[in-house]
Amino acid sequence: MKIHKKNFLNLIDKLHNSEKSYFQIEKYNTYVFKVHKKATKKEIKIFMNKIFGVEVYKIKTLIVKGKIKKYKKYLGFSKNWKKAYVSIKQGYNLDLNKEKIYLTHRS
Numbered sequence: 169m170k171i172h173k174k175n176f177l178n179l180i181d182k183l184h185n186s187e188k189s190y191f192q193i194e195k196y197n198t199y200v201f202k203v204h205k206k207a208t209k210k211e212i213k214i215f216m217n218k219i220f221g222v223e224v225y226k227i228k229t230l231i232v233k234g235k236i237k238k239y240k241k242y243l244g245f246s247k248n249w250k251k252a253y254v255s256i257k258q259g260y261n262l263d264l265n266k267e268k269i270y271l272t273h274r275s
């Protein structure tokens with residue numbers, strides 16, 4: 169599999185912040201990321217290994233459906249997006265403060 173360098177850095181958008189995601193990190197060593205919609209599990213695994221230097225145990229992905237948003241009398245939609253649950257093998261730890269540059273390149 170050949171991943172272009174330009175698309176490789178856009179693979180993971182950001183860490184998903186919620187109560188459930190923090191619970192997953194503490195209890196199961198599983199991190200939740202918002203990823204590019206066309207990213208595959210294999211690409212995410214390669215990214216985690218090369219950029220963060222951790223071994224991935226398992227990856228689960230899902231598409232989150234966009235919601236209907238209402239602003240005054242107008243209706244709009246938020247976009248669909250892809251979420252990835254990345255389980256890290258025991259003995260590995262993901263230090264997100266050191267790798268902040270990779271997670272905040274897109275706003």
